[in-house]
Amino acid sequence: MPEHRDDNTPDDLDTRIDHALTRIHAEDVPDEQRVRAVRTRLLDTVRHHPEPRHTRPNRVLTIAAAAAVLAGGIFVAQTVGGAGLQPSASAAAISNLTRAADNAHDEPVPPGDYRYIRTHRSSTGGFPDNRDPDANCWYRTHTVIEVWIPADPAREWLQRTTEPNERTWLRCSEREAVRQGFPLPTGPRVEERRAARGHFNGENIGRENGRDIPLPPPGFGNPTPEFLAGLPRDPQRLYHQIQQYVQGDVEDDRPDLVFDEIRSLLTTGLATADLRAALYRAATYIEGVEVIDTAVNLDGRTGTALGFTEDGAREQLIIDPATGEFIGQRSVHDEMPAGTGDYTAVHTDVAGDRGVAPS
Amino acid sequence: MVGGLDSEDALAELYDAHAATLYGYIARRAGPDAADDLVSETFLTVWRQRTGFDPSRASPKTWLYGIATNLLRRHARDEVRRLRAWSREHGRQLTEEDIGARASATADAEALASTLAAGIAALREEEREVLLLVAWAQLSPLEIAEALDIPANTVRTRLHRARTRLRAVAHNPNAEVDDHA
Numbered sequence: 001m002p003e004h005r006d007d008n009t010p011d012d013l014d015t016r017i018d019h020a021l022t023r024i025h026a027e028d029v030p031d032e033q034r035v036r037a038v039r040t041r042l043l044d045t046v047r048h049h050p051e052p053r054h055t056r057p058n059r060v061l062t063i064a065a066a067a068a069v070l071a072g073g074i075f076v077a078q079t080v081g082g083a084g085l086q087p088s089a090s091a092a093a094i095s096n097l098t099r100a101a102d103n104a105h106d107e108p109v110p111p112g113d114y115r116y117i118r119t120h121r122s123s124t125g126g127f128p129d130n131r132d133p134d135a136n137c138w139y140r141t142h143t144v145i146e147v148w149i150p151a152d153p154a155r156e157w158l159q160r161t162t163e164p165n166e167r168t169w170l171r172c173s174e175r176e177a178v179r180q181g182f183p184l185p186t187g188p189r190v191e192e193r194r195a196a197r198g199h200f201n202g203e204n205i206g207r208e209n210g211r212d213i214p215l216p217p218p219g220f221g222n223p224t225p226e227f228l229a230g231l232p233r234d235p236q237r238l239y240h241q242i243q244q245y246v247q248g249d250v251e252d253d254r255p256d257l258v259f260d261e262i263r264s265l266l267t268t269g270l271a272t273a274d275l276r277a278a279l280y281r282a283a284t285y286i287e288g289v290e291v292i293d294t295a296v297n298l299d300g301r302t303g304t305a306l307g308f309t310e311d312g313a314r315e316q317l318i319i320d321p322a323t324g325e326f327i328g329q330r331s332v333h334d335e336m337p338a339g340t341g342d343y344t345a346v347h348t349d350v351a352g353d354r355g356v357a358p359s
Numbered sequence: 360m361v362g363g364l365d366s367e368d369a370l371a372e373l374y375d376a377h378a379a380t381l382y383g384y385i386a387r388r389a390g391p392d393a394a395d396d397l398v399s400e401t402f403l404t405v406w407r408q409r410t411g412f413d414p415s416r417a418s419p420k421t422w423l424y425g426i427a428t429n430l431l432r433r434h435a436r437d438e439v440r441r442l443r444a445w446s447r448e449h450g451r452q453l454t455e456e457d458i459g460a461r462a463s464a465t466a467d468a469e470a471l472a473s474t475l476a477a478g479i480a481a482l483r484e485e486e487r488e489v490l491l492l493v494a495w496a497q498l499s500p501l502e503i504a505e506a507l508d509i510p511a512n513t514v515r516t517r518l519h520r521a522r523t524r525l526r527a528v529a530h531n532p533n534a535e536v537d538d539h540a
Contacts, residue, residue: 017525020472021494024479025387025445030394035379038398042374045399046367046406128443128477221512248510257513 094284096304096321097291101277104324107350114148116351116358117269120298121145124340127182129172137172137180138340141165148354149198149269153225157198158354163189170339197224198269220245220261223268233274235281242282255286259308262286263317266326267346276324280306283317292316297328299345305330364409364419373419374402384496385427389434390441397434401427417505424496425506428488435484442480449473471529478528486521489514 109115121143126136141163148158165185167174177184193200203215218227220242232238239258246257262279265271271279283289283306295305295318305316312334320327325348332341349358364370378398385401386394404426405412405419412422431438450473479487492498492506500518504511 013526013529014522016468016471017475017522017529018494020468020475021490023449023468023472024476025441028386028391028394029383030379030386030391032379034395035382038382038395039371039374039378042399042402043367043371045403046370126481128447130447134440216512221515246510246513248504252508254509257509 094291096293097280097284097306097319100304100319100321100324101280102324103322104273104277104280106273107348109151109350111151114150114351114354115269116349117147117149118347118349118357119145119147120345120347122298122343124170124336124342125167125184127177127180130180135171137176137182138170138337139167139172139177139184140170140339141167146357147198147269148351150354153270154197156194156196157200159193159198159200160355161191165189170337220265223265223270225270228265228268228270228272228275231275231278233278235278236285238278239282239285253287255288256308256310258286259283259289259306259315262306263315263329266317267329269348271326273324276326280319280324295330297330297345298343299328299347301327301345303327364406364412370402370406373405373423377420377423378402380496381423381427384424384491385431387495388431388438388491390437393434393437397427397430400430404430418502421498421502421505424492424498424502425508428492428507431488432484438487439480442476446473446476446480449476474528475525478525481528482521482524486517486524489517490521490525493518 122140123142124138125141126138129135129137143164144162146160146162150156163185165187167184172180174184195202199215216222218224220227232241242261243254243258246261247254262283265279266276284291286308288308288310290307290309292305292307294302295316296302297318301320303318303320305318307314307316309315314330314332314334316330317326318328318330319325326346328344328346330341330343351358364373381401382394382398385397389397401423405423412419417425449469479490482490488507489500489503492503493500498506500511500514503514507514
């Protein structure tokens, strides 16, 4: 029997989480004496030691701007700086993406019907291995999330999450998990949520310090269909608007945040074909973005991918050039063990009945 | 101390105002052994860059935490290892019954803390940073935005993701949480 997910009132759990957080490493908080000792040394250093030359604060995230062609048909961006906004990827790669943009179309959703989006996700889970302080046990598992978006998105959406709770082990085993006191759930588990506008968390985006954080007004932080409809379809203007949002007043370029925001917009399920086309083109202005000729989503469907790598984290957004659909993501990290990573396949369709997957 | 860190007295004032909390934040994240040096390096950096400080972009406090958080990134592996070790030392597996019954408040808090410590170790670094800046340094999202030079919206998003994962870990300590965004 599928296990029904218990709904603890957020109030209670959040307060308990707040309290529990104060306990972690509490014994490491220093006493006054230690704080004073550092003060003495600090002032002593300042008084008696000559200063080094003025150094700039570290830039936390720097993106290499080198161009290279890697094996497997990956074209790495040659960045072009300066006043004009030039696309970052090579001509061949842009043509693939242009094709995707030109071909982007949406199957119309008749009134009373639903946009159906099915995301199949394969991800990695783990827990500390008590036989080895530096190692984790790792397993792969997968989930299916289905969303029915009504033709009028202001009405009630349905989201169904199905967890088969099937695992394959990369390190350790099911038996080892039980032995170490981490028995994992077995058997399929289904959860359904319903909400107008897809606001499954209510009109709040969460809580912090015991208070609700309300949804912001429509904007990148709350991408309503109206907001998305109002975004520019000119790729350069769209790029600038996204960049402005993610960077705020910060001077440093943050291509990683722009890429992330584009990914976020594509996964809302609300980005219409013309917006997707503009997003694909806008993405080519991201410094360091890659376009990968051939990429395969989790279900084996082939497409072209927009890629971004930073600090060992490699992200890809996969697009079908023939239809302009966003069909999945791949996410791996260089410092994680082989076989770990997150992969999705996204299938978009039209459903007549809510809760029923189109055949 | 607006604008000018112009004397050792001013530096001492800054230290007296913020070091205790900052030290606690750093020591919890990187460990007490590394903390002395990291705290010193943070204040020395502030001192050495004082002429470049732009009070319209940050307050001295957020400037300090920005530098400290940046320095702490070199200690990420240690941080994760320490969290896992703490989790093991302080924990027993939290079960559904424990959440429901809430037997003794202290035992419950301890068990939950153990579970959360492992959950925090599994967070993305960017999510962990904002979570801990709130929990262990009591910074507001706006202050965190200033400290890390990122938009307040990004801070809120990362906080939300971090807490969502922790809530899920609290419910099911054995499963990794997916971000269904």
